[in-house]
Amino acid sequence: MPDVSDFILKLQRRRIEGSHATARQTAELLRSVVSQTRMPYTNQAASLLDAVRAVGEQLIAANPVELAVGNIVRRVLHIIREEDLSSSAVSFEGLMISEKSDDEDDADQKGGPVLSAAAVAAAARSTLRPRSLQTLLEDGPLPAAPSKSSSAGDSEGKSKSDKSAVGKRLKHSVIEAINLLIEEIDDCYEDISEQAVEHIHQNEVILTLGRSKTVKEFLYAAKQKNRSFRVFVAEGAPRYQGHVLAKELIQKGLETTVITDSAIFAMISRVNMVIVGAHAIMANGGVIAPVGMNMLALAAQRHAVPFVVVAGSHKLCPLYPHNPEVLLNELKSPSDLIDFGEFSDCMDFGAHGGAPLMHVVNPTFDYVPPNLVSLFITDTGGHNAAHMYKLIADYYSADDLVIKRKSTSSN
Amino acid sequence: MDLRRPNRPVIGPKVRQVGFVTPDSAAATSSSSIPAVSAAAATSAGSPPSSLSPVMIPPPRHPSTEMSNPHFHPVGSYNPSEQILGSPPALSPSRSSRFDADGSDFGGDDDESVALSGVGGGMTPKSSLLMRQPVTKTAPLVSETRKRDSNVSKGKGEGPSAAPKEKLTKAERRATQEAQRAAKAAAKEAAAAGGAPSVSKQPKPATKPATQQKKDVPSGSGPLQPLAPSGSIEKKQGKKEVAAPHPRMQFDDMTKVGKLKKRAVVNQSEARNRVELFRHLPQYEHGTQLPDLESKFFQLDLIHPSVYQVGLQFLSDKISGGNARCIAMLLAFKEVIQDYTTPPEKTLTRDLGAKVGSCVSFLIECRPLSVSMGNAIRFLKNRISSLPHNLSDKEAKSRLQSDIDRFINEKIIIASKAIVEHGVSKIRDGDVLLTYGSPSVVESIFAYAHGIKKNFRVVVVDSRPKHEGQGLLRRLVERGIHCTYTHLNAVSYVMHEVTRVFLGASSVLSNGTVYSRVGTACVAMVAHAFRVPVLVCCEAYKFHERVQLDSICSNELGDPDAISKVSGWKDLNYLDGWAQNENIQLLNLKYDATPSDYVSVLVTEQGMLPPTSVPVIIREYGIERLWT
Numbered sequence A: 001m002p003d004v005s006d007f008i009l010k011l012q013r014r015r016i017e018g019s020h021a022t023a024r025q026t027a028e029l030l031r032s033v034v035s036q037t038r039m040p041y042t043n044q045a046a047s048l049l050d051a052v053r054a055v056g057e058q059l060i061a062a063n064p065v066e067l068a069v070g071n072i073v074r075r076v077l078h079i080i081r082e083e084d085l086s087s088s089a090v091s092f093e094g095l096m097i098s099e100k101s102d103d104e105d106d107a108d109q110k111g112g113p114v115l116s117a118a119a120v121a122a123a124a125r126s127t128l129r130p131r132s133l134q135t136l137l138e139d140g141p142l143p144a145a146p147s148k149s150s151s152a153g154d155s156e157g158k159s160k161s162d163k164s165a166v167g168k169r170l171k172h173s174v175i176e177a178i179n180l181l182i183e184e185i186d187d188c189y190e191d192i193s194e195q196a197v198e199h200i201h202q203n204e205v206i207l208t209l210g211r212s213k214t215v216k217e218f219l220y221a222a223k224q225k226n227r228s229f230r231v232f233v234a235e236g237a238p239r240y241q242g243h244v245l246a247k248e249l250i251q252k253g254l255e256t257t258v259i260t261d262s263a264i265f266a267m268i269s270r271v272n273m274v275i276v277g278a279h280a281i282m283a284n285g286g287v288i289a290p291v292g293m294n295m296l297a298l299a300a301q302r303h304a305v306p307f308v309v310v311a312g313s314h315k316l317c318p319l320y321p322h323n324p325e326v327l328l329n330e331l332k333s334p335s336d337l338i339d340f341g342e343f344s345d346c347m348d349f350g351a352h353g354g355a356p357l358m359h360v361v362n363p364t365f366d367y368v369p370p371n372l373v374s375l376f377i378t379d380t381g382g383h384n385a386a387h388m389y390k391l392i393a394d395y396y397s398a399d400d401l402v403i404k405r406k407s408t409s410s411n
Numbered sequence B: 001m002d003l004r005r006p007n008r009p010v011i012g013p014k015v016r017q018v019g020f021v022t023p024d025s026a027a028a029t030s031s032s033s034i035p036a037v038s039a040a041a042a043t044s045a046g047s048p049p050s051s052l053s054p055v056m057i058p059p060p061r062h063p064s065t066e067m068s069n070p071h072f073h074p075v076g077s078y079n080p081s082e083q084i085l086g087s088p089p090a091l092s093p094s095r096s097s098r099f100d101a102d103g104s105d106f107g108g109d110d111d112e113s114v115a116l117s118g119v120g121g122g123m124t125p126k127s128s129l130l131m132r133q134p135v136t137k138t139a140p141l142v143s144e145t146r147k148r149d150s151n152v153s154k155g156k157g158e159g160p161s162a163a164p165k166e167k168l169t170k171a172e173r174r175a176t177q178e179a180q181r182a183a184k185a186a187a188k189e190a191a192a193a194g195g196a197p198s199v200s201k202q203p204k205p206a207t208k209p210a211t212q213q214k215k216d217v218p219s220g221s222g223p224l225q226p227l228a229p230s231g232s233i234e235k236k237q238g239k240k241e242v243a244a245p246h247p248r249m250q251f252d253d254m255t256k257v258g259k260l261k262k263r264a265v266v267n268q269s270e271a272r273n274r275v276e277l278f279r280h281l282p283q284y285e286h287g288t289q290l291p292d293l294e295s296k297f298f299q300l301d302l303i304h305p306s307v308y309q310v311g312l313q314f315l316s317d318k319i320s321g322g323n324a325r326c327i328a329m330l331l332a333f334k335e336v337i338q339d340y341t342t343p344p345e346k347t348l349t350r351d352l353g354a355k356v357g358s359c360v361s362f363l364i365e366c367r368p369l370s371v372s373m374g375n376a377i378r379f380l381k382n383r384i385s386s387l388p389h390n391l392s393d394k395e396a397k398s399r400l401q402s403d404i405d406r407f408i409n410e411k412i413i414i415a416s417k418a419i420v421e422h423g424v425s426k427i428r429d430g431d432v433l434l435t436y437g438s439p440s441v442v443e444s445i446f447a448y449a450h451g452i453k454k455n456f457r458v459v460v461v462d463s464r465p466k467h468e469g470q471g472l473l474r475r476l477v478e479r480g481i482h483c484t485y486t487h488l489n490a491v492s493y494v495m496h497e498v499t500r501v502f503l504g505a506s507s508v509l510s511n512g513t514v515y516s517r518v519g520t521a522c523v524a525m526v527a528h529a530f531r532v533p534v535l536v537c538c539e540a541y542k543f544h545e546r547v548q549l550d551s552i553c554s555n556e557l558g559d560p561d562a563i564s565k566v567s568g569w570k571d572l573n574y575l576d577g578w579a580q581n582e583n584i585q586l587l588n589l590k591y592d593a594t595p596s597d598y599v600s601v602l603v604t605e606q607g608m609l610p611p612t613s614v615p616v617i618i619r620e621y622g623i624e625r626l627w628t
Helices: A002-012 A019-036 A044-062 A067-098 A117-128 A133-139 A145-156 A160-193 A213-224 A242-251 A261-270 A293-302 A340-347 A385-393 A398-409 B023-033 B036-045 B063-067 B080-084 B093-105 B110-123 B128-156 B166-200 B210-221 B232-239 B254-262 B289-298 B305-315 B322-338 B348-366 B371-385 B393-424 B440-451 B468-479 B488-497 B520-529 B611-620 B623-627
Strands: A205-209 A230-234 A255-259 A273-277 A287-290 A307-310 A358-360 A365-368 A375-378 A381-383 B431-436 B456-462 B482-487 B500-504 B507-509 B514-517 B534-537 B584-587 B591-594 B601-604 B607-609
Touching (some): A019 A067, A019 A160, A044 A160, A067 A160, A067 A398, A205 A242, A205 A261, A213 A273, A230 A261, A255 A261, A293 A365, A293 B488, A381 A385, B305 B322, B322 B440, B348 B393, B431 B520, B456 B488, B482 B488, B500 B520
Parallel strands (some): A205 A230, A255 B584, A273 A307, B456 B482, B500 B534
Antiparallel strands (some): A287 A365, B514 B591
């Protein structure tokens, strides 16, 4: 598909960066993937899953640090599973009402008539995320055992015309759900900033680092509720996006002070709250954030200043980090830090046995361990770091984690 | 555990060498590390007390006896004076040669010219190859100078190397001095009653009577607490054990600011959009006053041109760094003293003290004094006021000049060498050392360690807006040291592989707080979080009895425009014209305070100390000795 290769190229070349942009475009791409997939007569959900997974793997491989891509792929997979379950439940229901003598699926649909579609979906959701050891053992390697069996039973008990209708319905509802997801990604700022007044009160002094749209909207929302407060913006080397944020804030009449990153420790003793954005939130509650955040979090901890991370749900990543400072990081060009013209003679590879004496390290991200984060504010409300794994489990199905982990490790 | 941390070959039994190092191990390391030549020199110097003991608590000796040890002068490619004077050559070569000329003009005083050539040679920027010879020559000369110096002063009975037994005589001497001075002051007062009106007619602050000048200086000076030039000094010394440091000038006090403005030479305009939190600190628009001052050059006849030059260099940031600024200032004062003639009907002690005071207040207007400069001024004023009255002008001047040279040599140059010696003992093969900014002492430690073929790597952490680390990076790479360069935000990324953090300090305060270049606290904090030892290298003359808990109560504000302009990012001009919008302020802090619990050890010429020992050094061992 041209769309896919085009998007992969953009990801590889880092043309698209930032979790919001990548998340949104991934969702749009997967929507078109779903709509273009030709639906077979049998096992439609599995074919959809395979199609999405194949594309998703490539996308994740294109830029493994852009965790939002993987998140969205997993979300879409999860959506397909859910929609499949609920549609099959609806069809079961229809079956039960129309023809009451279906012996093969009897065992499966004992309670069928009495249950509403939603209840079945809820029950199916719980089967999607097997928690107990027993279900883990029983499930075995097959990823979607319950949905498969149900769709298989479904296919056997239905006429062909019915089946195509169900297939269309599945595809349609998946696309609908992806649209909702895209909407959610776009609207997350509003949901988060609604909570601003609960956290920011009069005469507060707030410190932030770099630039985050979520933080900006959060502060705007508090300002709109006529809270007057002061914002310190650390400029956020090496990109100095803090300048942009400062400019945006003063346009809304917020009192803003730009400080250098080095003054963070000096100023934090006079700050009431640190509010920052994140690149991704890991399942253990750790945060992958723009570089410098760990230093800020440590300073906040030293002075017992609340360290609040605001992030949309598309940044919730179901993976647990291992050595994230190295493995989930990206080193950028040294030209951000030094002028090649000035230091070209120091970077001479020929002078000292093939290796230059000088190295320049310019990482993009920092890992903030969960014990340094006081509060997460997502579009579903405030959460403790220790609770993040549970919150994340609501959005993803456990089967997808395994598959994706393989694919991420392969690149 | 961590693959990125290189495996270090085990050198010896694992003995943790933190804190006090026993003389044995220090001697062992030094003898192993220094080439045989210096070892031989050390043995020839011979006397056991002169061997370096890292901790010199009892018995209290004068630093000069400690420092005059030839053992201190490393022979390797390490080039001390160039190091200590830091990145920018503090003075131009022509200037230093002028010094030499002055010194030789100055009546064939051998001590003087020798010391001058030593210092002057260090000032001239030359390639390290060329420098090697002068330096190796310089070092013995310096010590020789000091020996003679001390001999001379001992002969006159009031030298700096006051042995314990002399203390009694000192007290006596003080009493007689006070009596003399009181008598003289009374006589002067009577004389001044006649002479004062004609003097005070002139509008410049420098001509104000000494008593008023005395008041001026502490009010504007920030860190320093100059001793009053006349009789009150004895009183002060009597109660100095209990006296708290003078409160600093608070710039949100409108009446005081008004007074200060009235007598200011440098007409600085207040910066716009001040940060509310820092109202108590002076903040001026940068650069505007420079052409103004330059045009006033010929009107300010009362400011000595060399002080004027140094002041402008401070103002334009040509000279920065505690040691470099202090040396530049002292050398300027030396010229002032050189060109000084006591006006009729005045005494040298009082009038010269006032003259120095006016120079100091000029320098303060250019840039607030650092603690090191404050301490140096205290030393100088103390020396001036304790000059015996029966000295001729020429004698007094030569004595003061040699005092200044002695201060520069002992407290800065040789102290740095001692620190280098101590610091190098904490570098092992395979270490990854991190430093922040461009501390001159740390740079010499690295250079020396590299000179004695230690195998290590340096991580240079840098930050906006000054990017001082780039200069350090360049100099280290030119020496052939493996370097990694990064910015402050990435410090927690690089800290995994770091085994030691070496930091410099502008000052160490009495509660152990390290007052240093802004960002140092961040580095120390991250190192602390990663369990990496933090070594702060600081000469003891930068210690101060003040205490400070945060970085806000006392600090220095830099030019806010430096923040809005990002060098190297042409498209980053979001904050252009920021001054038009009153909602935005840019804060350019210059210093911050590192809490003492982040500091593992303090490397001073007195040894390696925990930061809790700073008050001990200040109160018990000798900051007072520094001033005499």
